Amino acid sequence: MxxxxxxxxxxxxxxxxxxxxxxxxxxxxxxxxxxxxxxxxxxxxxxxxxxxxxxxxxxxxxxxxxxxxxxxxxxxxxxxxxxxxxxxxxxxxxxxxxxxDNEAKGSFTLNDVPEGADILAVASGTGIAPFMSMLRCHAGTGRWRTFILMHSVRTAAELAYRDELENMVHGGDVVYLPTLTREPADSPWTGRRGRVQLMLADRDALNIVPSSLHILLCVNPTMIEDVTSIVQGWGTVHTERYW
Ligand SMILES: Cc1cc2nc3c(=O)[nH]c(=O)nc-3n(C[C@H](O)[C@H](O)[C@H](O)COP(=O)(O)OP(=O)(O)OC[C@H]3O[C@@H](n4cnc5c(N)ncnc54)[C@H](O)[C@@H]3O)c2cc1C
Ligand SMILES: NC(=O)c1ccc[n+]([C@@H]2O[C@H](COP(=O)([O-])OP(=O)(O)OC[C@H]3O[C@@H](n4cnc5c(N)ncnc54)[C@H](OP(=O)(O)O)[C@@H]3O)[C@@H](O)[C@H]2O)c1
The missing domain is CATH 2.40.30.10 (Translation factors)
Structure with missing residues (x-):
């Protein structure tokens, strides 16, 4: 280490x-x-x-x-x-x-996502990790039209990569939408609160092109289940579960 x-x-x-x-x-x-x-x-x-x-x-x-x-x-x-x-x-x-291990594994990648597609990535907790790798490697290169990242955690301190992602949005091809579900009401946090379902309820506000949309969901199994049922018909869904 x-x-x-x-x-x-x-x-x-x-x-x-x-x-x-x-x-x-x-x-x-x-x-x-x-x-x-x-x-x-x-x-x-x-x-x-x-x-x-x-x-x-x-x-x-x-x-x-x-x-x-x-x-x-x-x-x-x-x-x-x-x-x-x-x-x-x-x-x-x-x-x-x-x-x-001496080899990396897994198929939760952008291999099946065509160049220039829209990506809606929904992460709970540590599920943001694979999306950080994608963003760090491809943001600003034209790999996608827009990469919308929703990250749900319990408290503000768990928003790993918040500063880096807030900087990344200046490139114009990344949208970062963090939300907190258990932040104390009297904390200085002025951003979004509540589960990702609240953001998904207003699909028009997301400004996505459904015909080219790829939805990537990681990691909480009940979040994946719940979000999958909301985004039925929005595009191609890819999922990664840790447990
Ligand atoms: C493909 C894949 C990628 C993974 N990537 C990550 C990662 O980037 N970061 C990470 O912390 N873990 C990740 N995990 C989970 C990791 O492999 C371990 O399961 C985890 O660290 C717990 O290990 P443990 O031996 O302490 O607990 P275990 O004895 O393995 O207990 C597992 C239980 O802990 C819970 N759990 C597992 N992972 C998490 C988690 N991240 N957050 C909350 N609860 C969890 C689940 O209820 C699970 O049944 C990944 C798992 C898979 C299959
Ligand atoms: N993170 C902590 O501070 C903490 C402390 C003690 C124990 N733990 C244990 O660690 C494990 C993982 O905790 P975690 O916070 O890292 O991961 P988590 O439980 O997967 O929660 C991460 C985020 O996902 C949200 N979420 C969970 N289920 C959802 C669903 N069905 N739909 C939409 N959003 C959903 C949570 O919202 P909600 O808050 O609304 O569920 C939270 O914002 C849990 O088993 C927990 O008991 C964590």
């Missing part, structure tokens, strides 16, 4: 770098598997436990950085209190060693 930024006690941005060489090739939207040696008392396949091979607790993480940065991968990671891996990642600091 080469960098770590704590956004809240349960949300971090980390950078990881292979000890030798550059990061595995990837396209925006793909994920990488990370791991730590499994604790000796963690159940696993009998054959694996009997062999001398080091067993790993491995999990997938969407890559938030652009493939143009070949020296590191950036990840946005939420702590799952009773999870197997994240409570063990949390105490790690810069310089700690992790296992990282």
């Amino acid at each position: 080469t960098a770590r930024r704590d956004l809240t006690p349960s949300l971090i941005v980390v950078r990881i770098q292979p000890e030798q060489g550059s990061v595995p090739p990837f396209v925006p939207g793909q994920f990488i598997n990370l791991g730590l040696p499994a604790p000796a008392d963690e159940p696993g396949p009998l054959a694996a436990r009997r062999s001398n091979r080091v067993r790993l607790t491995r999990r997938a993480y969407s890559i938030a950085s652009s493939p143009r940065n070949a020296d590191h991968l950036e990840l946005l990671v939420a702590l799952v209190q009773d999870g197997k891996l994240t409570p063990r990642l949390w105490p790690l600091d810069v310089g700690s060693r992790l296992w990282m």
